[in-house]
Structure formats: structure tokens, C-alpha cells
Amino acid sequence: MKGSLTRQNKHIASHIIMLVWVFIVVFPLWVLVINSFKTRLTIYENPFWIPKKWNFNNYVTVLRDGDFLTYFKNSLVVVVLSLVIVTLVSSLAGYALASWKSRYSTIFYFLFISGMMLPIKIASIRLLEITRALGLLNTIWSLPPIYVAMGIPVGVFILTTFIREIPKSLMEAAYIDGASSFKIYHMIILPLIRPALATVSIYNLIPFWNDLWFPLIFINTEDQKTLLLGVTRLFGQYQTDWSKVLAVLTLSAIPVLALYLTMSQQFIQGVTAGAVKG
Amino acid sequence: MSKTKHTLQKKQQWRWFLYLMPALLFYVLFMAYPMLDSLRLSLYTGNSPHTRSFVGLGNFSKLFSDPTISERYWGAFFNTWYFFLIHLIFQNALGIIFAVILTNETMKGRQLYQTIIFIPTTFAVLVTGYLWKLILNPVWSGDFFVSIGLPFLKHPWLGDTKTALTCVALVSCWQWMGIPTMMFVAALRNISEEVLEAARMEGAGFFRLFFSIKLPLIKPVVGIIAVLTFVNNFNAFDIVFAMENVNGAPGYSTDLIGTLFYRYGIAGQHPIGIPDAGLGAAIATITFLVLLVGVIPTLKRTQGGQ
Numbered sequence: 001m002k003g004s005l006t007r008q009n010k011h012i013a014s015h016i017i018m019l020v021w022v023f024i025v026v027f028p029l030w031v032l033v034i035n036s037f038k039t040r041l042t043i044y045e046n047p048f049w050i051p052k053k054w055n056f057n058n059y060v061t062v063l064r065d066g067d068f069l070t071y072f073k074n075s076l077v078v079v080v081l082s083l084v085i086v087t088l089v090s091s092l093a094g095y096a097l098a099s100w101k102s103r104y105s106t107i108f109y110f111l112f113i114s115g116m117m118l119p120i121k122i123a124s125i126r127l128l129e130i131t132r133a134l135g136l137l138n139t140i141w142s143l144p145p146i147y148v149a150m151g152i153p154v155g156v157f158i159l160t161t162f163i164r165e166i167p168k169s170l171m172e173a174a175y176i177d178g179a180s181s182f183k184i185y186h187m188i189i190l191p192l193i194r195p196a197l198a199t200v201s202i203y204n205l206i207p208f209w210n211d212l213w214f215p216l217i218f219i220n221t222e223d224q225k226t227l228l229l230g231v232t233r234l235f236g237q238y239q240t241d242w243s244k245v246l247a248v249l250t251l252s253a254i255p256v257l258a259l260y261l262t263m264s265q266q267f268i269q270g271v272t273a274g275a276v277k278g
Numbered sequence: 279m280s281k282t283k284h285t286l287q288k289k290q291q292w293r294w295f296l297y298l299m300p301a302l303l304f305y306v307l308f309m310a311y312p313m314l315d316s317l318r319l320s321l322y323t324g325n326s327p328h329t330r331s332f333v334g335l336g337n338f339s340k341l342f343s344d345p346t347i348s349e350r351y352w353g354a355f356f357n358t359w360y361f362f363l364i365h366l367i368f369q370n371a372l373g374i375i376f377a378v379i380l381t382n383e384t385m386k387g388r389q390l391y392q393t394i395i396f397i398p399t400t401f402a403v404l405v406t407g408y409l410w411k412l413i414l415n416p417v418w419s420g421d422f423f424v425s426i427g428l429p430f431l432k433h434p435w436l437g438d439t440k441t442a443l444t445c446v447a448l449v450s451c452w453q454w455m456g457i458p459t460m461m462f463v464a465a466l467r468n469i470s471e472e473v474l475e476a477a478r479m480e481g482a483g484f485f486r487l488f489f490s491i492k493l494p495l496i497k498p499v500v501g502i503i504a505v506l507t508f509v510n511n512f513n514a515f516d517i518v519f520a521m522e523n524v525n526g527a528p529g530y531s532t533d534l535i536g537t538l539f540y541r542y543g544i545a546g547q548h549p550i551g552i553p554d555a556g557l558g559a560a561i562a563t564i565t566f567l568v569l570l571v572g573v574i575p576t577l578k579r580t581q582g583g584q
Binding site for chain 1: 293294304305307308310315316319327384387394399400401405410419452456505510512513515519540555558559565
């Protein structure tokens with residue numbers, strides 16, 4: 001009896017700690033959303049409470065000003081393209097590294113993995129020159145190659161580990177039946193590694209979508225800007241009108257947030273996957 | 279059978295290399311090579327590949343002997359360490375507490391708490407930064423704090439050189455809290471129930487169980503979190519860019535290595551606006567060495583045996 005009572009008390013303390021943190025997390029989001037429905041002046045009236053009169057004009061203005069949609073489209077193209085390439089090349093490499101029993105295979109594996117601890121920003125100055133030399137500066141096409149390179153270390157790590165766990169007998173049976181190695185990859189490996197491909201995509205989605213650094217140093221042309229770089233421009237443009245700024249911030253956060261809320265468990269697993277070593 | 283298998287392997291050798299090619303191409307061309315070549319660039323001066331000339335350690339001596347540049351560098355260097363230490367203390371302390379709570383099987387609502395804790399992690403640092411910049415603005419929120427009887431909260435948090443860096447660091451902690459928490463949760467779940475049960479049979483209480491069994495077993499995770507935070511913070515840029523500006527206002531008190539690198543190596547210093555690629559590469563090279571010296575021993579010490 002006494003035991004269960006102390007246990008209950010412990011839970012009360014736990015709930016209090018969690019609720020305090022939940023408040024600290026949710027409060028700024030509440031501030032963000034309610035104030036985006038105010039106006040330039042009413043935003044100063046009751047900073048942390050709902051508007052007296054809901055104003056939808058901020059959203060209308062931002063969405064009508066075509067730039068926001070251009071930025072959004074650019075980000076979508078860059079992120080989707082980068083994710084497709086990163087999962088494709090990492091799965092090919094993972095297949096090779098898991099099947100190829102050789103000294104070289106180990107060397108290549110460690111070459112890829114070492115990228116997990118190296119921040120690519122260190123290479124920015126040289127990357128800027130390479131991008132310029134390739135004629136990609138000031139276009140959205142300057143971004144996917146770098147994002148793909150950023151995503152490969154964790155992609156190769158997750159996929160190689162995953163493919164190693166597929167029973168060898170499956171591939172050998174197919175080989176004896178005369179299937180080529182590519183056919184094995186295409187018909188057997190790819191369908192089996194779908195969950196791992198999803199993990200790799202989720203892991204990379206947030207850094208790709210939320211990257212500011214590379215767009216900032218590569219892109220200066222208005223119609224080529226990504227969503228976040230565009231947000232910095234709109235921030236400058238609406239500086240005197242915080243309610244519009246907040247509408248821009250809300251709109252830019254919604255896509256990833258919506259994805260997260262629909263599949264939060266996979267997200268949490270995916271984002272922490274790269275860090276948890278076997 | 280074994281003979282056919284052998285020739286099969288031989289024949290495959292080059293084929294496997296073909297499978298590696300696409301990933302290698304991207305990885306080498308856009309990561310490994312530019313990174314290593316940036317180290318080389320630190321020994322050169324000139325902004326265009328055509329006019330570049332060798333200066334030996336000239337960039338490094340400029341970085342450490344030019345009065346203005348060296349003052350900025352050391353300022354940013356120590357700010358970055360302070361920024362890192364706040365993360366380390368905050369994330370590990372709160373992360374472990376949250377994780378212990380979230381792995382308590384008999385508690386209700388754990389999934390919901392988990393989901394909420396992780397929300398800020400899905401936000402762009404830029405969005406978080408702009409949002410908190412508004413909340414911490416005394417002109418906007420100050421009167422409200424006074425009206426609820428908390429007048430000490432009306433303070434130019436981001437404009438005061440004493441509080442600015444701490445505030446920026448805490449906002450960054452707010453954003454990333456979900457990751458260390460979930461990594462600790464994963465580590466605690468991996469501890470076998472038998473070990474815990476055995477300890478309970480011996481009469482170990484909650485705190486004893488935590489300090490003698492759980493904590494030693496999650497030490498590798500503390501190491502990984504330390505390394506990840508270390509690497510990320512030596513490159514932090516967005517949060518200062520959003521909340522202050524690339525100069526690390528006020529009075530360079532929030533200047534980090536990331537913002538310093540941007541100003542010297544990429545954008546160019548105000549008012550000249552001409553970047554110094556060699557100097558930038560020198561800053562990057564030192565960061566690279568600091569990371570190497572910091573990361574490898576930490577991993578060795580905490581990941582013992584793996």
C-alpha cells in the first residue's frame with residue numbers, strides 16, 4: 001500500500017517537471033500563432049493573449065506576394081531531388097559494401113563514415129569556388145550536390161548495416177537462378193530496405209529543408225532563393241510589421257511540422273538514428 | 279561449389295566498385311576534396327584560384343598577431359566554448375532527467391510528452407531565432423511582465439553584453455533538447471530488465487539504481503552527445519544570425535567562430551566587403567584541428583571497447 005503511494009507521488013513530481021517543460025515549449029509556439037493574426041499595431045496590445053479581432057490579412061498578403069510561393073517551390077525541388085539522389089546512391093554503395101568482402105571495401109566504408117563527424121561548413125570557401133567553376137552559382141542547382149554529399153555518410157552507415165542483416169541465402173538463391181547483381185539489388189534488396197530508406201530520408205529532411213548557410217553564401221538571385229533564405233528577405237522587408245513576420249514564420253514551419261505530427265515516432269527514430277551506433 | 283563462388287567473387291570485384299562510384303563521386307567532389315583542399319588554402323592568399331600565391335603560415339600569423347583580428351578571433355573562440363558548455367550542462371542534465379521520466383513504464387502520457395519535447399527540433403534555427411528575438415524584446419513584452427509582477431523580466435536581454443550570449447545559447451538549447459533526450463531514452467531502454475530487477479532484489483533504491491547502474495551504462499551516450507554538440511556548436515551560425523546579426527552584436531559579445539568565419543572568409547568585413555579566403559581557410563583549419571583534438575579522445579574515453 002505504502003509502496004504504491006510513494007510511486008504515485010513520484011509520478012506527480014514527474015508530471016510537474018514534464019508539464020513545466022511542455023509549457024516552455026508550447027508557449028513560444030502559442031505566441032507565434034496568435035500574434036500572426038493581429039495587426040502591426042494591435043500586436044503590442046496584449047502580447048501573449050488572443051487578438052480581439054482576428055486578422056487574416058497577413059497570410060493573404062504573404063501568399064499573394066508571389067515570392068513566398070516561389071521560395072517554397074524552390075525548397076521543395078531542392079529537398080526532394082537531394083533526398084532521391086542520396087537514398088539512391090547510398091543504397092547502391094551500401095549494397096556493395098555489405099556484399100563485397102575485401103580490404104578495399106573496409107577502407108571505403110571508413111572513408112564514408114568519417115564524414116559523419118566532419119562538418120562540411122569547414123569546406124565552404126572551396127565549395128564556393130567549385131560551385132562557381134561549375135556555373136551553378138546563383139541557381140538552386142548549386143545546393144543538391146552538397147546536400148547529397150552531406151547525407152551520404154549517415155546514409156551509407158544506416159543502409160550498409162541494414163543490408164548486412166538481410167539473409168545471404170536470399171541473394172545466393174537468386175544468383176544461382178541466374179539473376180545479375182543489379183537484378184538482385186533491384187528485385188530483392190530495394191523492396192526489403194524500404195524502412196531504412198525512410199529512416200535515411202527523415203534523418204536528412206530537417207537539415208536539408210532548414211539549411212540557411214549554403215543558400216546564403218551561394219544564392220543572390222531573387223527567384224532562385226530557398227524558403228529560409230526568402231524568409232530572411234521577407235524579415236527585412238516586413239521589419240516594421242511583426243505580425244506579418246510571424247505569419248511568414250508560421251507558414252515556413254508548417255510543412256515539416258505537419259509531417260512530424262503525422263509520423264512523430266518514425267521521425268524521432270530517424271533523427272536519432274545516425275547518432276546511435278551499433 | 280566453392281570454386282564457382284570464388285570466381286564469382288573475383289568477377290564481382292570491379293562490379294562492386296561501380297556500385298560505389300556514384301556515392302564516391304558526390305562524396306569526394308563535394309565533401310572530402312574541398313575539405314582537405316581548404317586546409318591547403320590556409321597557406322595561400324588571394325581570392326581567385328588564378329591569382330593565388332603561397333604565403334606559408336602568413337594567414338595564421340595575421341590571425342594571431344594583427345591586433346584587431348586576433349582580438350576578434352579569441353573573443354569568438356571563448357564565446358564558442360561558453361556557448362558549448364551551456365549546451366553540454368543543460369542538455370545532459372535535463373536530457374537525463376527527462377529520459378528517466380519518459381522510460382518509467384507505469385507513467386501515463388509519455389508518448390505525448392515525447393512528441394511535444396521534440397517539436398522545436400523540427401523548426402528551422404532561423405525561425406526559432408526570430409521568434410525568441412521578439413519574445414525577448416522588452417519594448418514588446420516588457421510591459422506585460424511588469425503587469426504580472428515580474429518586472430525583472432523587462433530587460434534588453436539581447437542588447438546587454440552581459441546577457442546576450444547566454445540567452446542565445448539557451449534558445450539554442452530549447453530548440454535541440456529533443457535529440458539528447460531521445461538518445462538517452464534509447465540508451466535507458468537498452469538496459470536489460472534483469473539487471474535492474476537483480477539490483478532491486480538487493481534492495482537498491484531509486485537513486486542508487488540510477489547512479490550505480492543506469493548512469494554508467496549510458497556513459498557512451500553522454501560521450502556521443504558531447505561530441506555532436508561540440509561539432510555543431512563550432513559551426514553554429516544561424517542562431518546568432520537570426521537573433522543578433524553576423525557581427526555578433528552587441529559589441530561582438532555573441533560572435534562565434536561560425537559568424538567570424540562568415541565575415542572574414544565569405545562575406546567580407548564591413549566596410550570593405552572583400553572576403554579574405556586565405557584567412558577564412560586558416561580559421562577553418564584551426565576549427566578542424568580543435569575538433570580533431572577534442573573529438574577523438576572523447577570518443578576513445580567514452581566508447582571504450584567499441
